Amino acid sequence: MKKLLTAVAASAVLLTAGIAHAADPxxxxxxxxxxxxxxxxxxxxxxxxxxxxxxxxxxxxxxxxxxxxxxxxxxxxxxxxxxxxxxxxxxxxxxxxxxxxxxxxxxxxxxxxxxxxxxxxxxxxxxxxxxxxxxxxxxxxxxxxxxxxPEAGGWFRKEVNALSDLKGLKMRIGGLGANVLEKVGVSTQALGGADVFPALERGVIDAAEYSNPGVDESLGFDQAAKYYYFPGWHNxxxxxxxxxxxxxxxxxxxxxxxxxxxxxxxxxxxxxxxxxxxSMQALQRLRAKGVQVRRWKPEVVNELRRMWYAEAERLSGENANFKKIWTSMSNFRKAYAAQHELQRLE
Incomplete structure (x- = not known):
């Protein structure tokens, strides 16, 4: 009897769910x-x-x-x-x-x-x-x-050891990261995915960011540039x-x-x-092919961050909705950082 009642109850639940779904157009x-x-x-x-x-x-x-x-x-x-x-x-x-x-x-x-x-x-x-x-x-x-x-920082035909090494480069990069690099003296271009590799291979551009290792590997960027920088500060x-x-x-x-x-x-x-x-598996294969995987120097990242915050403030002054979103994000990040620091293992 107990099993029967359980079965009946279960059927009722299923029937009720079916009726509820049936009522939806x-x-x-x-x-x-x-x-x-x-x-x-x-x-x-x-x-x-x-x-x-x-x-x-x-x-x-x-x-x-x-x-x-x-x-x-x-x-x-x-x-x-x-x-x-x-x-x-x-x-x-x-x-x-x-x-x-x-x-x-x-x-x-x-x-x-x-x-x-x-x-x-x-x-x-x-x-x-x-x-x-x-x-x-x-x-x-x-x-x-x-x-x-997470995106990578980009593919480069030569090493980048200082911010000055970026000056004069022609680079494929999209989004607001381009605004920052232009302040450094980079000539930026927002090429579509299919156009990036040919431009990099022929030397039309000196560097390119596109996506993460899984995507970048499929586009063959390692055949045109050997220095692969991380992290993707721009995104x-x-x-x-x-x-x-x-x-x-x-x-x-x-x-x-x-x-x-x-x-x-x-x-x-x-x-x-x-x-x-x-991305993990793609990066392993890229290393095996001889790609030089590098991290940005801390001083390069710090300077790019400083320029970005200045750019964000400029954009906030130009657009009320940008400011509204930036303010919400910034205020949340301050509170988040305070508690996150307490959770960080030394």
Whole structure:
């Protein structure tokens, strides 16, 4: 009898869950991608996220992923989501600073928090709330939904032992890191992925940063430059985001929103784990090929940091939303550093 009652109770729970899911209307979204499904490792996680969201919603939330350019050009994802011509896009939102300069701080900015600190700020330190406020006029809701492994500092054809060694170099670098290097005397270029290797190989540029070891190895940069510098001061953490039109998001039921949050949370965890392993293994292979893996000299990092903080203050003076985000991040980091120092092992 006890076993029978247990079985009946379990069946009731399952039936109730089924009824709850059945009550949710079927939603079909189109999602434009900035990264292809074969872009390792994040591409696979993007596709898996859509399947998990569908499963967790009992099949009521169906998101169709489109490869980069198949639905809208990558530079057009922000506008397409904002205008509601597509429901969602998956991208590094720092790519769209021409629409909102401050969002670079959520994806591609120098000396920003490491992963643990960034996650604390986003989930519990006010970072998500500020992002929601900044993106609200654009009718976009951004959900933290994945991470690329930390970037490297770049590939160089010669050693860099002092800041003066950077002066006069032609370098591929994107984002706000370029602003800092230009102050040093670097001529920066924001080349697309397919154009970086040929330019480096032919000597059109002297150095290039692109991504992390796992990605860089696949592009063959080691065949054109032998000095590989760490860490990636220009982009310490590379969070990726599910950008959703706010009207489309508002139409979701509470259960569908929860399914989306859970699917993205799982994507964050798994992309972190796989990204670290992919980069670790790639770096081992690159060392075996004779690549000279180097760390920046402390005095170089310190000077770049000083210049970045000056640049951040300048940008804060030019854009109210940049200032709002920078202030939130900076205030959180001060409090975080105070307690984190107590936890640090000597």
């Amino acid at each position: 079927t939603v079909r979204w189109k999602m434009a991608g900035m990264f292809g499904s074969s872009f390792k490792p994040i591409g696979g996680h993007i596709v898996a996220m859509t399947k998990k969201a569908e499963q967790a919603s009992g099949g009521s939330l169906k998101i169709r992923f489109y490869e980069p350019g198949a639905l809208v050009p990558v530079p057009g994802i922000f506008d397409a989501v904002s205008q509601g011509s597509i429901e969602a896009g998956y991208a590094g939102i720092g790519f769209f600073t021409n629409k909102e300069p401050g969002i670079a701080l959520y994806n591609a900015a120098p000396f920003t928090p490491d992963l643990a600190e960034f996650m604390a700020w986003i989930y519990y330190g006010g970072g998500q709330e500020v992002l929601d406020e900044v993106l609200k006029p654009h009718k976009i809701k951004a959900i933290f939904c994945g991470v690329l492994a 310490p953490t590379s969070p990726e985001w599910l950008m959703v039109n706010t009207d489309a998001y508002a139409k979701l039921t509470a259960g569908q929103k929860a399914a989306l949050d859970m699917a993205c949370g799982d994507t964050v965890a798994r992309s972190i784990a796989e990204g670290e392993v992919v």
